Amino acid sequence: MDANNFDCIVLGAGIQGSYTAYHLAKKKKKTLLVEQFVLPHSRGSSHGHTRIIRKAYEQDYYTRMMSECYQLWAQLEKEANVQIYRNTGMLVVGKEDCSAFRSLRGTLLRNNVPMEVLSPEQFASRFPSVRLPPGESAVIDKTAGVLHADRALKAVQDLFCGLGGVIHDGEKVVDFTPGSPITMTTNSGMYRAQSLVITAGPWAKSVLARTGLQLPLQVLRINVCYWKERIPGTYGIGRHFPCFIGVKQHGAKHDIYGLPSNEYPGLMKICYHSGSETEPDERDRQTSQEDIAILSSFVSKSFPGLDPTPAVVEQCMYTVTPDSDFILDQHPSHSNIIIGAGFSGHGFKLAPVVGKILCELALGKTPSFDLSPFRITRFQSLLKSAL
Numbered sequence: 001m002d003a004n005n006f007d008c009i010v011l012g013a014g015i016q017g018s019y020t021a022y023h024l025a026k027k028k029k030k031t032l033l034v035e036q037f038v039l040p041h042s043r044g045s046s047h048g049h050t051r052i053i054r055k056a057y058e059q060d061y062y063t064r065m066m067s068e069c070y071q072l073w074a075q076l077e078k079e080a081n082v083q084i085y086r087n088t089g090m091l092v093v094g095k096e097d098c099s100a101f102r103s104l105r106g107t108l109l110r111n112n113v114p115m116e117v118l119s120p121e122q123f124a125s126r127f128p129s130v131r132l133p134p135g136e137s138a139v140i141d142k143t144a145g146v147l148h149a150d151r152a153l154k155a156v157q158d159l160f161c162g163l164g165g166v167i168h169d170g171e172k173v174v175d176f177t178p179g180s181p182i183t184m185t186t187n188s189g190m191y192r193a194q195s196l197v198i199t200a201g202p203w204a205k206s207v208l209a210r211t212g213l214q215l216p217l218q219v220l221r222i223n224v225c226y227w228k229e230r231i232p233g234t235y236g237i238g239r240h241f242p243c244f245i246g247v248k249q250h251g252a253k254h255d256i257y258g259l260p261s262n263e264y265p266g267l268m269k270i271c272y273h274s275g276s277e278t279e280p281d282e283r284d285r286q287t288s289q290e291d292i293a294i295l296s297s298f299v300s301k302s303f304p305g306l307d308p309t310p311a312v313v314e315q316c317m318y319t320v321t322p323d324s325d326f327i328l329d330q331h332p333s334h335s336n337i338i339i340g341a342g343f344s345g346h347g348f349k350l351a352p353v354v355g356k357i358l359c360e361l362a363l364g365k366t367p368s369f370d371l372s373p374f375r376i377t378r379f380q381s382l383l384k385s386a387l
Ligand SMILES: Cc1cc2nc3c(=O)[nH]c(=O)nc-3n(C[C@H](O)[C@H](O)[C@H](O)COP(=O)(O)OP(=O)(O)OC[C@H]3O[C@@H](n4cnc5c(N)ncnc54)[C@H](O)[C@@H]3O)c2cc1C
Pocket: 011, 012, 013, 014, 015, 016, 017, 034, 035, 036, 037, 043, 044, 045, 046, 047, 050, 051, 052, 053, 171, 172, 173, 174, 199, 200, 201, 202, 203, 204, 207, 222, 223, 224, 271, 316, 317, 318, 340, 341, 343, 344, 345, 346, 347, 348, 349, 350
């Protein structure tokens, strides 16, 4: 077989593409994973030390997918011999009259997820360093915790290579021609494959536009803010401080979330679940600071043990769909082009199952989960292309 002929090519080596490539290589498929930047890199959505893993979701389908994700993350830890998951639990705080908060709590109860409901008194004694606003309630998802993201990404890529997979990094895909096989051109080579999986993160919209498909994806620049503990360790992982999500607290339009201080000692990560729209290649052009102002006000009201001015601000990007659900589907006009996109700021924890589904689609198999929430046809009225 020609060295440039593959069973499958995966475009984009973020967590979704890397996990897809790993599943394909496990199925003994000759797989090429192509990445425009030299690995590791911090220009997409999968870099950084940490991500939240949780079962607490508003929708049952994510909570159900998470059961298998926990198993697959554990399997990855074993195969790669690295610790990726650390259980911390996660506090979810919100108003009783907030439907998102009630749905999230309902999903935990319906799916028998280990959880606790805290009264305001229990909250105050368990978390004396956090202020619960009057009229708000709190639950704990006990399965939740932190994923060591950079480590996870490297582990998946290393295992993929160990299974015979090929990574070409520093190689940008500039063109591809649908067909059977598909022909793909990069800035330094030409390849053929029976199927192509597109997991291009924030670049998905422009990559897919080459095929005439205009997906309703919006790229947001996210400020990843770290806040200094007045007394180091107050909110530390070593003291079992949990992750948290504040559901639209203090009148904020979007959720605010945090992870215990860990990767940068004495600094706690607290971020706003939204940002300003950007072009992926222009992420570093500073625009609005509105999110940081919202966070500062939140920190001073809810976390009195933190200095309310961010000590470190890093950048990352979300690629969001109109309903915040992922896109996991075949291309509407080319069934051997598979699309994994629009992870809307919550896709990392689900990558083991996303990768499994994209692998199944690439091999023409029936996917092991119901894909109706993830189909492109749900955007029918928004799609600009003639499908
Ligand atoms: C600040 C922040 C916090 C988050 N928190 C959480 C969390 O707590 N829990 C959680 O589960 N998820 C979280 N997420 C979401 C999660 O990180 C993303 O959903 C996930 O990383 C998306 O991965 P991806 O592979 O789709 O994208 P990416 O990581 O961006 O990968 C796409 C890759 O494709 C490459 N590429 C694009 N075009 C080309 C081309 N033409 N040729 C070659 N390569 C190309 C890119 O360079 C990139 O490496 C967070 C995201 C951010 C930004």
